[in-house]
Amino acid sequence: MTTILWFRQDLRTDDNPALLVAAARGPVIPVYLWAPEDEGEWPYGGASRWWLHHALAALETRLAALGSRLVVRTGRAVSALPKLLKETGATRVVAARRYEPAAAAVEAELAERLGPAFERVDSSLLHVPESIRTGTGLPYQVYTPFAKNCRMQAKPPRPQRAPSSLEAPPTWPRSEPLDALGLLPTIDWAAGMRAAWTPGETGALAALRAFVAGPVARYALERDLPAVVGTSRLSPHLHFGEISPRRAWYAVEDALRKADNAEFSRNAEKYLAELLWREFGHHVLVHFPHTPTSPLRAEYAAFPWRRDKATLRAWQRGVTGYPLVDAGMRELWATGWMHNRVRMVVASFLVKHLLHSWLDGARWFWDTLVDADLANNTLGWQWAGGCGADAAPYFRIFNPVLQGEKFDTDGAYVRRWVPEIARLPNDALNAPWKAPSSALARAGVTLGVTYPQPIVAHDEARERALAALAEVSLAKGARS
DNA sequence: TGAAATGTTGGGGCG
DNA sequence: ACGCCCCAACATTTC
Numbered sequence: 001m002t003t004i005l006w007f008r009q010d011l012r013t014d015d016n017p018a019l020l021v022a023a024a025r026g027p028v029i030p031v032y033l034w035a036p037e038d039e040g041e042w043p044y045g046g047a048s049r050w051w052l053h054h055a056l057a058a059l060e061t062r063l064a065a066l067g068s069r070l071v072v073r074t075g076r077a078v079s080a081l082p083k084l085l086k087e088t089g090a091t092r093v094v095a096a097r098r099y100e101p102a103a104a105a106v107e108a109e110l111a112e113r114l115g116p117a118f119e120r121v122d123s124s125l126l127h128v129p130e131s132i133r134t135g136t137g138l139p140y141q142v143y144t145p146f147a148k149n150c151r152m153q154a155k156p157p158r159p160q161r162a163p164s165s166l167e168a169p170p171t172w173p174r175s176e177p178l179d180a181l182g183l184l185p186t187i188d189w190a191a192g193m194r195a196a197w198t199p200g201e202t203g204a205l206a207a208l209r210a211f212v213a214g215p216v217a218r219y220a221l222e223r224d225l226p227a228v229v230g231t232s233r234l235s236p237h238l239h240f241g242e243i244s245p246r247r248a249w250y251a252v253e254d255a256l257r258k259a260d261n262a263e264f265s266r267n268a269e270k271y272l273a274e275l276l277w278r279e280f281g282h283h284v285l286v287h288f289p290h291t292p293t294s295p296l297r298a299e300y301a302a303f304p305w306r307r308d309k310a311t312l313r314a315w316q317r318g319v320t321g322y323p324l325v326d327a328g329m330r331e332l333w334a335t336g337w338m339h340n341r342v343r344m345v346v347a348s349f350l351v352k353h354l355l356h357s358w359l360d361g362a363r364w365f366w367d368t369l370v371d372a373d374l375a376n377n378t379l380g381w382q383w384a385g386g387c388g389a390d391a392a393p394y395f396r397i398f399n400p401v402l403q404g405e406k407f408d409t410d411g412a413y414v415r416r417w418v419p420e421i422a423r424l425p426n427d428a429l430n431a432p433w434k435a436p437s438s439a440l441a442r443a444g445v446t447l448g449v450t451y452p453q454p455i456v457a458h459d460e461a462r463e464r465a466l467a468a469l470a471e472v473s474l475a476k477g478a479r480s
Numbered sequence: 481t482g483a484a485a486t487g488t489t490g491g492g493g494c495g
Numbered sequence: 496a497c498g499c500c501c502c503a504a505c506a507t508t509t510c
Contacts, residue, residue, distance in 0.1 A: 344481065393482095393510090396483080399484090462483085466510060
């Protein structure tokens with residue numbers, strides 16, 4: 001009995017339950033459908049498309065090693081999959097479930113159309129989002145009790161290895177060449193991404209091994225240092241399902257057990273908690289599917305965010321005059337990724353210093369991040385905007401100068417991404433406008449010429465944000 | 481997974 | 496020796 005294995009955001013052979021289900025039944029036809037129309041308001045951005053191209057190429061290679069292929073088609077799932085079933089005589093479609101509203105709607109339509117011939121498995125999260133509930137049966141809106149609940153659940157199943165081979169169908173359906181999808185940029189801006197990343201499950205497993213062998217032992221401290229490779233850097237791999245969260249979870253938990261050391265445990269637990277933030281993001285998205293475009297806290301819906309193009313563009317291009325902010329935005333532009341500590345700083349800056357909507361930030365990240373993920377991106381931006389689940393309170397305003405001094409003490413991160421001020425001494429690096437003119441001259445910096453003056457003064461911007469955002473809380477208080 | 485303002489404490493300089 | 500002041504260091508409160 002031939003089965004169509006519909007790859008979605010599970011572009012791997014390792015620990016892939018949908019693949020195992022399909023393989024257990026007989027011949028398997030692995031399929032990827034390129035259908036931007038199926039993504040609703042959030043079709044893949046440029047950086048994601050670049051990654052996807054290479055992820056699919058890597059998947060083709062992996063499947064070839066199993067004696068199989070990847071059939072690539074363009075077209076919406078509701079028409080393409082029934083057509084493929086007819087064409088191949090396959091009797092079933094198996095797929096790993098996705099949790100974005102548009103993707104879930106597509107699956108619901110398919111379930112109606114194909115009935116029991118369409119089978120979904122949950123394999124991209126540690127826990128099924130619907131299975132985590134508060135005592136009163138409601139979804140969580142705060143991380144800590146959510147994470148506690150997750151830890152009390154039965155442990156997720158251990159990861160399963162890929163089969164050594166897949167049975168091929170009697171005849172292969174037509175496949176489009178990967179290049180025909182047009183995922184790669186027409187002008188090559190991806191050099192920085194190629195240098196920074198190895199898309200595909202081999203690259204994902206290598207990244208996990210490297211993380212568990214080194215940085216995880218110092219994670220609590222070093223995950224906050226943007227100049228240090230102190231994080232797992234698994235986010236794009238997890239987003240595209242090149243590695244399963246269970247593989248990552250158990251690699252770290254097993255290392256923790258084996259080390260049998262309180263200090264190692266403390267660090268490793270911090271990482272497990274981060275994996276649960278990913279779970280939390282998906283939980284919130286499933287239960288509050290309007291949040292990608294609307295604030296979870298409704299009192300923020302009417303906030304008069306600023307709309308001027310100039311300051312938004314300065315933020316996007318990394319020319320705000322605040323070195324840590326500019327470094328982050330340029331790292332994002334060059335590599336498709338930004339260190340998480342710096343994501344918080346640039347997000348706070350956009351929303352609070354510049355008073356631009358968190359949604360403007362979310363859209364920019366969507367287009368530029370290789371790990372753009374609707375659940376995580378929405379949670380992160382609503383956190384920064386103060387309008388989401390377990391969000392930062394309105395008065396929490398990051399000072400980009402202090403954040404730089406605290407987390408990039410030796411200036412290595414800022415110097416790497418903002419080379420025009422690299423020769424400034426450490427004590428001037430995060431606030432060039434305060435440096436004596438002699439120091440600026442020695443470093444070859446002319447403010448307003450070689451590096452911008454700050455586009456807003458921190459103190460004034462802070463007061464402005466506090467005054468404006470305090471009204472939101474007042475409005476809420478008055479209503480309740 | 482803040483920062484700034486305000487309050488408290490205690491050591492040391494000094495008359 | 497003592498009281499007074501200054502201020503750094505730390506704690507608490509406020510935004």
